[in-house]
Amino acid sequence: MHIDSPGNYTLDSYIFDDRNVVLGVERVLDYFNAGFNNITVSYSGSVLTHSNNITAVVCVYDQNLTLLSCSNYDVKSKSFDSPFSFYSISDYAEDADADGMLDRITFEMLINSFRPGNYTIEVELELVGNQTKIFSENTTYMGQGMNTVRVNLDSSKIEGLNGTISFTIAAIKVYEGEELIGLLYPDYVTQSYNTELFEKAYKLPDLTIKAKNAGSDTYQK
Numbered sequence: 001m002h003i004d005s006p007g008n009y010t011l012d013s014y015i016f017d018d019r020n021v022v023l024g025v026e027r028v029l030d031y032f033n034a035g036f037n038n039i040t041v042s043y044s045g046s047v048l049t050h051s052n053n054i055t056a057v058v059c060v061y062d063q064n065l066t067l068l069s070c071s072n073y074d075v076k077s078k079s080f081d082s083p084f085s086f087y088s089i090s091d092y093a094e095d096a097d098a099d100g101m102l103d104r105i106t107f108e109m110l111i112n113s114f115r116p117g118n119y120t121i122e123v124e125l126e127l128v129g130n131q132t133k134i135f136s137e138n139t140t141y142m143g144q145g146m147n148t149v150r151v152n153l154d155s156s157k158i159e160g161l162n163g164t165i166s167f168t169i170a171a172i173k174v175y176e177g178e179e180l181i182g183l184l185y186p187d188y189v190t191q192s193y194n195t196e197l198f199e200k201a202y203k204l205p206d207l208t209i210k211a212k213n214a215g216s217d218t219y220q221k
Contacts, residue, residue, distance in 0.1 A: 001039055001060070003032040009068075010061040013041040015075065018053040021171075023180065084174060084182045085112040087146075091190040093197075101199040105153040105190070107169070113142040117176065123151045124171040127161070128189065134158070134167070155198040166192045 003009065011028040024043045041058075054075035060068045087110040096103040107123050122137040138151045158165070167190045174182030 001032075001037050001058075003034055003037055006032065006034045008032075008063045010063075010065060011039060011041075012059045012061070014057045014059075015043055016055045016057070017183075019185065021183075023054070023183070083113065083115040085114075086110075086172065086184050086186070087112060089169065089172075089186055089188050093193060099199070101155075102193075102197050103155050103199050105158075105193065107136075107151045107153070107190075109149045109151075109172070111142065111147050111149055113144060113147055116142060116144045118142075119181075120175040121149055121151055122173040122175065123153075123169060124173070125153070125167040126170045128166045128168055133170075155200075158193075158195060158198060159200060161195050164192050164194050166190050 001011075009030065009032045011030075013026045013028070015023045017023055026041045026043065028039060028041060030039075056073040056075050057070060058073065059070040062068055089110075090108045091105060092108070093102045093105050095101060109121070113119075118139065118141050120137055120139045122135060125134045125136070126132065127134070134153065134157055136151050136153045136157065138149070140149060142149065169186050169188040169190070172182075172184045172186060173180055
């Protein structure tokens, strides 16, 4: 990067996929010399593998955070290896406490992991026919090889929705700690669910109303 005047600068680098989803943000604060400066910004290669078109946007600010310039760069993403392969997705409702009401919707995924470890799987849902987004996640250990991973959507997250509903799984994200290392856009549509069959978060207690008889100490229900 060419700098006209030496000094302290801030460099922000963003990478986007072909759906304009931000895959990573990195900030560099450093002293830059006049002329050309070599600047290294690193991202996890695994998160870049899901898309053929990755764009990096690099913006430079002076010491007062006044924007000086922004530049776009194409990133060759397919040269990186992904630590995961997604094989299948299914969904079903469960009555966990056997009380006759459904407690959750479970999303079951078959994932081939090439690197064992603890990961957080986040499912991003969109209500079909609506722009409402709902998120659910599960942190679990995945061993090397095939893993069955379940992410539950608790009934409390769909309370307030009425009638028969279904969801589109807009994205599945895999995190290692705070770092996004895996991303899939399955565009998977769930089966339909009747919201009346799900457990409500709050129930009104059973009430008994008694009326006192006039002129006596007896009560009537």
